[in-house]
Amino acid sequence: MPTIYIDNKPFDVKAGKNLLEACLSLGLDLPYFCWHPAMGSIGACRQCAIKVFKDEEDTRGRIMMSCMEGVKDGMRISVEDDAAKAFRAQVVEWLMTNHPHDCPVCDEGGSCHLQDITVMTGHNYRRYEFKKRTYPNQYLGPLINHEMNRCIQCYRCVRYYRDYAGGKDLNVFAAHNHVYFGREKDGVLQSPFSGNLVEVCPTGVFTDKTLKEHYTRKWDLTNAPTVCQHCSLGCNTISGERYGKLRNVVNRYNSEVNGYFLCDKGRFGYEFVNSENRITQPLIRNRTIEAAGHDAVMQHVRTLVSGHTLIGIGSPRASLESNFTLMELVGKENFYQGITDDLVYIEQKIVDILQSGTIHTPSLKEIEQADAVLVLGEDIWNTAPVMALAVRQSVMKTAATHSTEQVPLPAWHDNAVKELMQEDKGFLANITLLPSPFDEISTVTMNAAPDDIARLGFAIAHILNPSLPEVPNASEALINHATNISKALQQAKHPVIITGTSCWSNALIRAAFDIAAALDMNEKKAGLAFVMQESNSMGLAMMRASSFDRVVANVRNAANVTAIILENDLYRYIPAGEVDAFFSRCKNIIVLDTLHNRTTEKAHVLIPAATFAEGDGTFVNNEARAQRSSQVFMPANKEIKESFKWLSDIKSSMTITANGHDKHPDDLMLALESKLPQFAGVSRVAPPHDYRVHGARIPRESHRYSGRTAMLANMTVSEPQPLQDDDSSLSYTMEGYRGMPPSPLIPFFWAPGWNSCQSVNKYQQETGGSLKGGDPGVRLFEQTTAAPVFSKDIPDAYTPRPGKWMLLPQYHLFGSGELSVYTKGIASLSPEPYISLSKRDAEMSRLNNGDPVNVKTNGKTYAFPLSVNESLPDGIMLLPAGLTGLEAQDWGAWVNISTVIV
Amino acid sequence: MTVMQHIWIVLGVLFVFLNIAAGLIWVERRLLAMWQDRLGPNRAGPLGLFIVLADTLKLFFKEDWIPPFADKWVFILAPAIVVASVLMGLAIVPFAPGIVVADLNVGLMFFLAMSSLGVYSIVLGGWASNNKYSLLGALRGASQMIAYEVFMGLSLMGVVMLSKSFNLTDIVAAQENMWFIVTQPVGFVIFFIAGLAETHRLPFDIPEAESELIAGFHSEYSGMKFGMFFIGEYLGISLISAMTVTLFFGGWLGPAFLPPVVWFFLKTFVFIGIFILMRASLPRPRYDQLIGYGWKLLLPLVLLNLLVTGAIALWLRS
Amino acid sequence: MISHLRTMWLVFIHLFKKKVTIEYPEQRVALPPRWRGRIVLTKDPDGGERCVGCYLCAAACPVDCIALQATETEEGRRYPEFFRINFSRCIFCGYCEEACPTYAIQLIPDFEMAEYKRQDLVYEKEDLLIDSQGKYPGYNFYNVAGLDAGVKEKGKGKDEEKPVDVKSLLP
Ligand code: SF4
Ligand code: SF4
Ligand code: SF4
Ligand code: SF4
Ligand code: FES
Secondary structure, three states, X not given: OOEEEEOOEEEEXXXXXXXXXXXXXXXXXXOOOOOEOOOEEOOOOOOOEEEEEOOOOOOOOEEXXXXXXXXXXXXXXXXXXXXHHHHHHHHHHHHHHOOOOOHHHOOOOOOOHHHHHHHHHOOOOOOXXXXXXXXXXXXXXXXXXXXXXHOOOOOHHHHHHHHHOOOOOOEEEOOHHHOEEEOOOOOOOOOOOHHHHHHHOOOOOEEEXXXXXXXXXXXXXXXXXXXXXXXXXXXXXXXXXXXXXXXXXXXXXXXXXXXXXXOHHHHHOOHHHHOOOEOOOOEEOOOOOOEOOHHHHHHHHHHHHOOOXXXXXXXXXXXXXXXXXXXXXXXXXXXXXXXXXXXXXXXXXXXXXXXXXXXXXXXXXXXXXXXXEEEEOOOXXXXXXXXXXHHHHHHHHHHHHHHHHHOOOOOOEHHHHHHHHOOOOOEEEEEEOOOOHHHHHOOEEEEOOHHHHHHHHHHHHHHHOOOOOOOOOOOHHHHHHHHHHHHXXXXXXXEEEEEEOXXXXXXXXXXXXXXXHHHHHOOOOOEEEEEOOOOOHHHHHHOOOEOHHHHHHHHOOOOOEEEEEEOOOHHHHOOHHHHHHHHHHOOEEEEXXXXXXXXXXXXXXXXXEOOHHHOOEEEEOOOOEEEEEOOOOOOOXXXXXXXXXXXHHHHHHHOOOOOOOOOOHHHHHHHHHHHOHHHOOHHHHOOOXXXXXXXXXXXXXXXXXXXXXXOOOOOOOOOOOOOOOOOOOEEOOOOOOOOOXXXXXXXXXXXXXXXXXXXXXXXXXXXXXXXXXXXXXXXOOOOOOOOOOOOOOOOOOOOOOOOOEEEEEEOOOOOOOXXXXXXXXXXXXXXXXXXXXXXXXXXXXXXOOOOEEEEEEOOEEEEEEEEEEOOOOOOEEEEEOOOOOOOOOOOOOEEXXXXXXX | OOHHXXXXXXXXXXXXXXXXXHHHHHHHHHHHHHHOOOOOOOOOOHHHOOHHHHHHHHHHHOOOOOOOOOOHHHHHHHHHHHHHHHHHHHOOOOOEOOEOOOOOOOHHHHHHHHHHHHHHHHHHXXXXXXXXXXXXXXXXXXXXXXXXHHHHHHXXXXXXXXXXXXXXXXXXXXXXXXXXXXXXXXXXXXXXXHHHHHOOOOOOOOOOOHHHHOOHHHOOOOHHHHXXXXXXXXXXXXXXXXXXXXXXXXXXXXXXXXXXXXXXXXXXXXXXXXXXXXXXXXXXXXXHHHHHHHHHHHHHHHHHHHHHHHHHHHHHHO | OHHHHHHHHHHHHHHHOOOOOOOOOOOOOOOOOOOOOOEEEOEOOOOOEOOOOOOHHHHHOOOOOEEEEEEEOOOOOEEEEEEEEEOOXXXXXXXXXXXXOOOOEEEOOOOOOOOOOHHHHEEOXXXXXXOOOOOOOOOOHXXXXXXOOXXXXXXXXXXXXXXXXXXXXXX
């Protein structure tokens, strides 16, 4: 560990870092703009100036940019040096000559890095008397607002958008002091990671348009640590509320999971919480007055529950707490997952693999650090966007490491490394059904039907481990691809295989496992990552309940069935006919959910459940990492509460000795652990509800929170008692422990002098490292020394059937989510329903793009316009999955089409 | 005197003094205000006199709260004691020849006895409140009043020696030629100071000392129970003033153009005024200062006064 | 002792001094223009609401008695959707006025706000907004801000150059 002297005090710092990182990691306040922990330094802003001295005798020193200078043992620098300070103040003053007088109307205000740095350097009066430069703004789509006047030319946006996230449509234009950061012309930003510009840009050039709709300053939000609800990766987020509405979602740093970035669905897809479509009142249907209060509904539910055969249908988007409480209520044998047999089978396979401990499943950070990635079948761009971002980093970093191995350059020296890399790329094989934006950084791409992809996988596995069976009738192309890929994987030190459930093929899972296990046997640290469908798919799958098909079979002969359906729109997963058939067998249907949907329409009793923002919940992500999402606000409507609370109310109303007290999430997790040992460790996911720091809770509100005595004064002038949160150690006040909370309970990032999201530096052990006290989340499965069991069962090559098409889903980042489309901007970016056929198929059926096509499936006929897809393998028909209003399909089934004569 | 007459006198004295005590609410506020260059309560009724009514009504309508931790019966008893003992004390004051409730031959002793009883109200009130400030107040009150009772009694012995009687009517009569203020100046000063301490009025309001003890022994009192302490205090002022007049300023004696009763009350009001003036002008001493001042200065002084008075009386006789 | 008597005498003669209090409400108080009394929201010279809903007053308020919600017109001009001051909490410190970057919120010489019901001390925007520029006539925040909110176009401000032509490479 090198020792450097900062202002004559010795400090031990980590080798290989630059001085800025070293100073920030030591907790010093050193201003900067262009450096970003995830993107390295380019030395563009000149803000991070310090003095570097030659040796102990040197008193003059020279000004240097700390972000461009690596640490060296015995180095002597000064942060507090007058000349360095003057230099930094000067830089801000220059930047401010053109900065508009906008803070009061700027959405960045109060969480603005530029404000912080301006204050930090001490600049407070504009001496420059001449005119300010102005810029026109651009329309950048429904999610991001552009106000170019505020730019300070730090280049972070383009470096992030183009270099880090691989976007194309944002760039820097014009020249000299007129540079312009924007698009070539107005239009929607194409990258699904554009939302991060809001946090990357240190000023208010790019701001959150959804927040603008109901603007609130950061200091006024009631915040809580939450977990993103829109895909299985479980990105950590901070959600903020004001006046009973969820106002925004920002990134919550977790070095193992999402790091600094979110996808746009996660960042902007929160509006469902505020939706008009929310269920706000318990309903008892088929009565003159359907709305009922808590007690009335409980009384009614008791009559429906006692003396009936109970069936519980869990949900892949409900928390572990809720699913577990339902399981406890109805009994393990009566608890089902509300998804099809096929999907349950695939997911079970995944859980088996993870639980067996034969293979390591990498976190997103480990994927970033992988040196060869094979994506087998999963369209991660659409189903696990932040994983796609991680894979991109792996590709770039591998190339960078290649280069820096030849020319010794520190990794943070971004421009130099990029210069050296040129077009060099790390290894990525993207084997999917359809081409994706990913292909341009892929070394190998291939588009094929799921079975063919699986065969490729088995072929690779066979090459890696010749004891595995050979793929019968393999084509030459397949063997070629397999040889290339296996060679690259074999050369890598940390190869990662990614697959998932979106192809609805269990062969893919088995093939991916075989590859990873074969690599692992060869003394490699190979990782196998799975992508699931919903935020808690893994958690539900780990409970190992049976599928929906099974419940249908079981209720066929049962009388007096009361079904309790937990936060699950069955019509999204199961073809409508089957769901209807099931419902017709049920005497009573009790549905708990947050938003009205087709399933809630069928409910005899409808119970309003809390969304993630209104309740606590534990979610298990794709790497089987359990993470706690905390309640952001208590709904003013007392009828809305977490499903697990409703369910335990039901349970206690059934037993005579009900003690009536609510179980806390941590109690439930302890019970879950003892009931289902595969969840061992889940109770450590967050400190228990009675955890206190020096006797104090952790406040959800900042110390600048305003309006305490006026917010509710229109209703009654006497202030009510602050809300009491019995389920966690977070409080609904401004008072409490202001130091560093335990990492699962960080409600927002803030440090004295650091109001913007850059304050996260202060929460990290070192810049860009893990949070102090370790990153939140508990991984439930770790690799053991268990020997892998390879799969020998290789599917036949896919052959199109004449006149029939294999129906497969196409997922869309914007549109396929059940909840995210409640955000207007996301809805407007969602595609309209379509049917996709390959070019040859379309030609053979004499169809053109846009022609209406009828599909017959599950006894129903759907008509959608045709979209011809050149890269789609023949004989496959794609339907967009999960678009609002689109019913679930029998994915993988063979269907007919007919053209309509208009 | 007939029984009827007696009853009339009793009722008269009660009526007059209760009214004086109530009126003092207004008098004190206005005087304090004027001495502080303000106007004081002048809105309700003529000259703001109805403030008395308003205040009384307020006290009546306040919640009559007995804290759950208090000793209930003692808590109720305490304020009654203060009013009762002061009113009893008034029984022996001769307002004019023949106008006296009880013309006791041990009148002075009775007065001293009654004023000693007053301490019970403070001690019991403070103790029953079951609150540390109240208890502190009560303790201070007890030691202060016990101490000052001693000087009060001793300071009056000079008067007794000169008038050769404990009967107050006789004492007044003995001042026919010369008020005792002339012969007993030291006795007067000490009596007056002791009176202040006995009524625990500012500057000697050490048992309540709101800035230290948040109202001391009556912290927990509200409504009419507090009102009793309040009235008791004003009655106490009136009693001490009346006794001062009786003992040192010739009681009802005065030039004949006014009836004796009027003389008596005029003089009494002057002393009430002085009581209020002291409140307006003097700061509160420290507790130890007060007690030290009593035992170390007043006690020798009063004994000296007694000695000298006795000596002179003996010398005069011989 | 003597000094005590002297004090008493000095206090006593105050009985005859002129009183400093006045007989309000028959006699009115002369309030200086900067007196910190009732709070109002003022308007721009063009008649628009001055408040831009920046929340700075709310943050500055030591008793947290200001609550508002910002919203926007079609043109992007920010204004408060609601603006509430709970005067039963306000201590008339004037911090809100000091914090306000637009001169919107101003304390005026008026303290006669007593109410029989505490609830009536909660003022909404309708009660606060006055049709005047208050103490700072002629100021319009949007004239000096960089933002185009329908008041002045980009580059039309006094201290602004006209917008950069992104396509030009001329120096
Ligand atoms: S970017 Fe920051 S400094 Fe600039 S106007 Fe916005 S809040 Fe103010
Ligand atoms: S737009 Fe923001 S991130 Fe981009 S250069 Fe300007 S200030 Fe930096
Ligand atoms: S005057 Fe002071 S207390 Fe009143 S609203 Fe303004 S800041 Fe708040
Ligand atoms: S500080 Fe001024 S502009 Fe900002 S919200 Fe308050 S009144 Fe409006
Ligand atoms: S942060 Fe070092 S030059 Fe920008």
